[in-house]
Amino acid sequence: MTATPPRLVLIDGSSYLYRAFHALPPLTNDAGEPTGALFGVVNMLRATLNERPDFVAYVVDAPGRTFRDDLYPQYKATRSAMPDxxxxxxxxxxxxxxxLGIDILRVDGVEADDVIGTLAVQAAAQGIAVTISTGDKDFAQLVRNADGGAGIALVNTMSGSRLDSDARVVEKFGVRPEQIVDYLALMGDSVDNIIGVDKCGPKTAAKWLAEYGTLDAVIAHADAVKGKIGENLRAALPRLPLNRTLATIKLDVALDRTPNELLLRERHVDQLRGLYARYGFKQALRELDGGAGDAGAAGVRNTAAGYARTGGAAAEAPDAALAAPGEYEMVTTPEQLDAWVARLHAADEFAFDTETDSLDALCANLVGISLAVAPGHAAYIPVGHDYPGAPAQLGRGEVLDALRPLFADAGKRKLGQHGKYDLHVLRCHGVDVRGYADDTMLESFVFNATASRHDMDSLAKRYLGYDTIKFSDVAGKGAKQILFSQVALDDATRYAAEDADVTLRLHRALAPKLAAEPALERVYREIEMPLVPVLARIEANGVLIDGDELRRQSADLGRRMLALQQQATELAGRTFNLDSPKQVCALLFEELKLPALVKTPTGQPSANEEALEAISDQHELPRVILDYRSLAKLRSTYTDKLPEMVNARTGRVHTSYHQAGAATGRLASSDPNLQNIPIRTADGRRIRKAFVAPPGRKIVACDYSQIELRIMAHLSEDPALLRAFGSGADIHRATAAEVFGKAIDEVGSDERRAAKAINFGLMYGMSAFGLAKQLGIGRGEAQDYIALYFARYPGVRDFMERTRQQAREQGYVETVFGRRLYLENIAARNQGLRAGAERAAINAPMQGTAADIIKRAMIAIDAWLAGQGAAGQEVPALMVLQVHDELVFEADADFVPTLLEAVTGRMSAAAELRVPLVVDSGIGDNWDEAH
Incomplete structure (x- = not known):
């Protein structure tokens, strides 16, 4: 029986730190310190150590220049600085x-790759089996078949993939390990700023090496390569030998340690315990305190399984076919366009993306369109690159005319990533898209709203193990960033075609995940996807703004702000900048000696709203500062800014709605944010006066009444709550009657106010302390109110406890329609984190169900509106705003009764609850009058 050889694990530390940083969400510890990359790498290290290697080293790049910089001064020159x-x-x-007892190796003048390569070949020569823990494809040149078990293998601990033989390398890259360097030299590497053969992707490089064997032979036969790619090869010949040198991992670095000296040292347990505690690594702490061996390994597996369940970094390995590099075509001739149109007609579905010169979709000019029909195969059709010397491109009209029938075909499935933007761009250029079937941003969001950012770069890394080209890679950053129309066509093609390609790949990766969760797939298919064109129409409709009214309000706010500044100066006894937190803190806490009850994460006194509210009963000045800030925010955010945001073409303001924002599914809006216009203050409500109807039309507002309380009644099935809502009683007065044991007509205003605070407060996890503060009563009295409430509504108490238990067991809660919210901290040892997760567990089903209901209502109302009005005539009503539980319309005055009946009926019918959904409505010349 052959003895098992000793094992050496060489960890590519720099690579993993970067990959974990980009793969994980921006996690922080209790002190606000970033921990996402640490979390990913620590889990990888723990998993590695639980496999009990005989030797191990953690290898990182040394600071300063390397021999490659001396050979090629532009080496890695395009890399951005490390994020703070x-x-x-x-x-x-x-x-x-x-x-952990692991040696950290860094050697001046070379990269970590060279140190790892040298150790790997030395160890293999000594009969040691080597595992290189990395995600870097360059290391494939080192793979050696295991003769007697002492080979060199690559393991990507994050994805689980393994390359341990020539055959596996060929399967992944199409070339043998000894050809990898030549393969890299031909393709180049945009990350390292190594310029390969233009248009030579992985398949072309592999084809040449399969035919000629080596880079030298490819160079020798360059004249035999036909077409444009042959011209590109011949143009690149002078730089290919240098490319090969730069891509070759050195195997003869002078080291002060040999492989068999890399023994794992004894752990510093106390130091580890302190570090794990500081950064909140609870599972690692439990493993540390519970000992190593099997228990430790189980702990690592459980952590990985839990994180995979929530879509974390430990999710299953991506399909290798979906992670492979792609080949992209630049379409600049009618023949190429005709060929791609034929491919699109033959395909059941295709992914598309637009490139423009603006982030504002309603003002943007189309610069190009990218298309993909199969993973790894995509095209970019430039139509608007206008930099000096730009090659000839097809005409925009010619391209759109060729593609218009395909986009108009509702039976042809279209895929996008945040495709609402692209729908706007194409509509503004005369192309209406039908059959928009899948959006990868929404697939990811519905699958797990909290696991990841849902931008393409993040999703590609998480679900494909694929590093995308960033916009800044081709257009630059900051003040030097250029418009996409100025980007060179070759760079634009690589970037833009990849967008369509990766969108298609992401759909292939995410669709099966949703299909395995029928409830989530229904949310995606029946709510989120049908809502995309609805939101696009609302955004395109826009809302009319009365600029004169806003200017009058700005002038009034300015006068009142000046008066408050003068009052603050008198109270302080000197002038100071009310907008400067530093000056406010110095005045309040150093000069006036007021208590600093709220601190910043660094332990310094805070001057935020919470801090000033906390001391507003001890001195008049904090309240004056708060009033000043409130007016200043209204002025800068709305009264000054909204007139500047009017679209010159439409004369209206067009907000943008975001479906993948709040984890509960609530819509958000931006540019401008119309969700956050204050409603509780007279000044906030006054801003709504500026949202007006044009002559002959009215503003109609329809708002769900107490929808989250009604959902609470439905979910809790509490008889008293169901009875109150079923009878149409004032729920807060009915609650007061129950809690205080009175008849409804005997309830006083203070008792109703207390009941209202309890009704809403319990949904958001309000404690007795919070209720006492809100009502201005003692904590004991507030606790008595809560106890009375639960005594009269025991179904609510049972629902809350049942929900907490479900969240602890499953790790998530659900809305009535099946939307999930995962709760990472529901089992946290930290009481504050756990309590926050429990509050979210109780509130999320109600807030999320409310979001689902109004989305369903919007879809139904939009479908009804589409059938109103004669063809070719202006529609009699437009849906122009969605704000929380409210929908706002602009309608012909004589159409208002028809609209109200249809809208309120569809809003009420958007869900079947155990209590009726009541809709309040109003009509006016402006939004304030209608609300």
Missing amino acids: DLRAQVQPMCDIVHA
Whole structure:
């Protein structure tokens, strides 16, 4: 029986820190320190150590220049600086690695790759089986078949993939390990700023090497390669030898340690415990305190399983076919366009993306369109690149005319990533898209709203293990960033075609995940996807703004702000800047000696709204500052800004709605944000006066009445709550009657106010302390109110406890329609984190169900509106705004009764609850009058 060889694990530390940073959400510890990259790498290290290697080293790049910089001064010149949040995690990472007993290796003048390569070949020569833990494809050149078990293998611990033989390397890259360097030289590497053969992708490089064997042979036969790619090869010949040198991992680095000296040292348990506690690594702490061995390994597996369940970094390995590099075509001739149109006609579905010169979809000019019909195969059709010397491109009209029938075909499925933007762009250029079937941003959002950012770059890394080209890679950053119309066509093609390609790949990866969860797939198919064109129409409709009214309000706010500044100066006894937190803190806490009851994450006194509210009963000045800030915010955010946001073409303001914002499913809006216009203050309500109807029309507002309380009654099935809503009683007065044991007509205003605070407060997890503060009563009295409430509504208490238990068991809660909210901290040891997750568990089903209901109503109303009015005539009503539980319309005055009947009926019928859904409505010349 052959003895098992000893094992050496070489960890590519720099690579994993970066990959974990980008793969994980921006996690922080209780002190606000970033921990996302640390979390990913620590889990990888724990998993590695539980496999009990004989030797191990953590290898990182040394600071300063390397021999490659001397050979090629532009080497890695395009790499952006390390993000501050990642830089802050480098030293803590080294501290943890050291405390684990692992040697950290760095050698001046070379890269970590060279240190790893040297150790790997030395160890294999000594009969040691080598595992290189990395996600870097360059290391494939080192793979050696295991002769007697002492080969060199690559393991991507984040994805679980393994390359341990020539055959596996060929399967992944199409070339043998000894050809990898030549393969890299031909393709180049945009990350390292190594310029390969233009238009030479993985398949072309592999084809050439399959035919000629080596880079030298490819160079020797360059004249035999036909077409444009042959011209590109011949143009690149002078730089290919240097490319090969840059891509070759050195195997002869002078090291002060040999592989068999890399023994795992004894752990510094106390130091590890302190580090794990500081950064909130609870599972690692439990493993540390519970010992290593099997228990530790189980702990790692449980952590990975839990994180996979919530869509975390430990999710299953991506399909290798969906992670492979793609081949992209630039379409600049009628023949190429005809060929792609034929491919699109033959395909059941295709992904598309637009490139423009503006983030404002309603003002943007189309610069190009990208298309993909199969993973790895995409095209970019440039139509508007206008930099000096730009190659000839097809005409925009010619391209749109060719594609218009395909986009208009409702039976042809179209895929996009945040495709609402692209729908706007194409509509503004005369192309209406029908059959928009899937959106990868929404697939990810519905699958797990909290697991990840839902932008393409984040999703590609998470679900495909694929690093996309960033916009800044081709257009630059900051003041030097250029418009996409100025980007060179070759760069534009790589970037834009990849967008369509990755969208198609993401759909292939995400669709099966949703299909495996029927409730989630229904949310996606029946709510989120049908809502996309509805929101696009609302955004395109826009809302009319009375600029004169806003200017009058701005002038009034300015006068009152000046008066408050003068009052503050008198109270302080000197002038100071009310907008400066530093000056406010110095005045309040150093000069006036007021208590600093709220601190910043760094422990300094805070001057935020919460801090000033906390001391507003101790001095008049904090309240004056709060009033000033409130007016200043209204002025800067709305009265000054809204007139500047009127679209010159439409004369209206067009907000943008975001479906993948709040985890509960509530819509958000931006540019401008119309969800946050204050409603509780007279000044906030006054802003709504500026949202007006044009002559001959009216503003109609329809608002769900107490929808979240009604959902609470439905979910809790509490008899008293169901009875109150069923009878149409004032729910707050009915609650007061129940709690205080009175007849409804005997309830006083203070008792109703207390009941209202309890009704809404309990849904948001309000404690007795919070209720006492809101009502201005003692904590004991507030606790008595809550006890009385639960005594009269025991179904609510049971529902809340049942929901907490479900959240602890499943890790998530659901809305009535099946939308999930995952709760990462529901089992946290930290009481504050756990309590926050429990509050979210109780509130999310109600808030999320309310969001689902109004979305369903919007879909039904939009479908009804589409059938109103004669063809070719202006529609009699438009849906122009959605704000929380309210829908706002603009309608012909004589159409208002018809609209009200249809809208209120459809809003009431948007869900079948155990209590009626009541809709309040109003009509006016402006939004304030109608609300």
